[in-house]
Structure formats: structure tokens, C-alpha cells
Amino acid sequence: EPEVTQTPSHQVTQMGQEVILRCVPISNHLYFYWYRQILGQKVEFLVSFYNNEISEKSEIFDDQFSVERPDGSNFTLKIRSTKLEDSAMYFCASSEVPRNTEAFFGQGTRLTVV
Amino acid sequence: QKEVEQNSGPLSVPEGAIASLNCTYSDRGSQSFFWYRQYSGKSPELIMFIYSNGDKEDGRFTAQLNKASQYVSLLIRDSQPSDSATYLCASSGDTDKLIFGTGTRLQVFP
Numbered sequence: 001e002p003e004v005t006q007t008p009s010h011q012v013t014q015m016g017q018e019v020i021l022r023c024v025p026i027s028n029h030l031y032f033y034w035y036r037q038i039l040g041q042k043v044e045f046l047v048s049f050y051n052n053e054i055s056e057k058s059e060i061f062d063d064q065f066s067v068e069r070p071d072g073s074n075f076t077l078k079i080r081s082t083k084l085e086d087s088a089m090y091f092c093a094s095s096e097v098p099r100n101t102e103a104f105f106g107q108g109t110r111l112t113v114v
Numbered sequence: 115q116k117e118v119e120q121n122s123g124p125l126s127v128p129e130g131a132i133a134s135l136n137c138t139y140s141d142r143g144s145q146s147f148f149w150y151r152q153y154s155g156k157s158p159e160l161i162m163f164i165y166s167n168g169d170k171e172d173g174r175f176t177a178q179l180n181k182a183s184q185y186v187s188l189l190i191r192d193s194q195p196s197d198s199a200t201y202l203c204a205s206s207g208d209t210d211k212l213i214f215g216t217g218t219r220l221q222v223f224p
Contacts, residue, residue, distance in 0.1 A: 031210065042217070043158060043202065048210035056210050091157050098210050102148070105157040 002026040004106035006092050012112045013082055021077045021109045023092030032075045033093040033103060034067065036060070043091070049075065050098065082113045116141040118205050120215035127222055133190040135218050137203030140184070144205040144213075147179060147186045152200045152217065161188070161201075193222045 005024045013019050025032050034046040047057045064080045093103040117140040127133045146165040150158035164170045164177040176189040200217040
């Protein structure tokens with residue numbers, strides 16, 4: 001069964017460092033998303049991406065965040081200068097078509113900022 | 115502020131019983147509703163989605179939607195200990211994003 005894969009599964013970084021989280025969406029999917037979940041809290045939308053551009057972003061997704069699809073398979077989330085409060089699980093998701101359809105989630109990257 | 119509300123639980127049911135999970139949403143523009151299951155430390159796993167008023171059944175799971183009351187529910191029949199997890203309700207409207215509730219923790223005891 002096709003699945004969304006994310007690497008690494010766990011990343012520890014020092015405050016102020018840059019991190020790149022990687023995702024390989026399901027191959028025939030065209031819409032990509034990043035969500036995060038701070039421990040004990042709800043899953044929060046960060047950004048959606050289609051046709052090589054951001055289609056929507058949340059208030060959380062400020063200038064320190066960026067997304068990119070560097071090739072035909074990878075989808076990345078970069079955090080430029082990490083803060084302690086960026087510690088969370090980051091989930092990549094993809095869907096075949098937009099809006100009101102099923103989004104499938106990767107297994108997540110646990111980011112710990114120390 | 116568009117919100118999805120869920121009782122955090124835990125909801126405890128005996129094995130074989132029906133578990134009933136509920137969710138309300140604030141945005142009348144919401145069009146589709148999703149139930150995800152999340153085991154501790156894992157990612158959300160889609161169980162089913164519903165966008166029409168009424169019931170939708172898939173195996174042991176039935177989703178119910180009442181747009182007039184802004185209410186969504188998930189029934190799990192013949193609950194198993196392996197169903198013990200946090201169940202996340204999510205909505206989407208005319209944009210791409212999913213808005214999640216905080217989740218209801220379900221415990222199924224033997």
C-alpha cells in the first residue's frame with residue numbers, strides 16, 4: 001500500500017540551528033501539507049503546497065519556515081533558526097485532489113530543540 | 115475562529131460494546147469531516163470521512179453527520195482492545211487545510 005514517508009524519524013538540534021525535514025508523498029498525489037503537533041496538543045495546520053507554490057499557510061508558518069519540492073519526489077520543510085517552542089512532531093501529508101478529500105499522513109518527525 | 119471540539123475523555127468501554135465518539139464544529143462553511151485514529155507517539159491514520167448528512171458505514175465504523183446541529187459522531191461496534199487510541203475529528207471547508215479537534219482518548223478493556 002502506498003504511503004507517505006518522512007525522514008528523519010527523530011531530530012535533535014540546538015536552538016538557532018537550521019533543520020530540514022524531508023517527506024516523500026504518495027507518488028500520484030499532487031497536494032502536499034505540513035502539520036505539527038506539540039506534545040499533548042492538537043494537530044495544527046502549517047502549510048499546503050500545490051503546483052510548486054504555497055496555496056495556504058497558517059499564522060504559525062512565519063518567515064522562519066519555508067517549503068520546497070526540490071525534485072519530483074521530495075517535499076521539504078525548512079526551519080531557519082529553531083526555537084525551543086518549535087519542538088513538536090511534524091507530519092507531512094498528501095492527497096490526490098484538494099479540499100474535502102482524504103489526506104494521508106506520514107509517520108512524523110519528532111523535532112527536539114535544546 | 116474555526117474550532118472543532120471534542121471531549122478529551124478517556125472514554126472507557128468494555129470489549130464488544132459500542133463506543134460513541136462525538137465532535138462539534140463552529141464553522142457552518144465546513145463541508146467535509148474526517149475521523150482519524152492516533153496511537154500514542156504515532157501519526158494520524160484516516161478511518162473514514164463524511165460530507166453528507168446522515169450515516170456512513172464502513173465495517174465496524176459508522177460516521178454520522180448532522181449539519182443543522184453542527185455535530186459529527188463516530189460509532190465503533192464490537193470494540194476491541196486494539197481500538198484503544200485517541201480519535202481525532204477534523205473538518206475542512208473551502209480551503210485545503212484540516213482543522214483538528216484535540217481528540218478523544220478511547221480505552222477498551224477486556
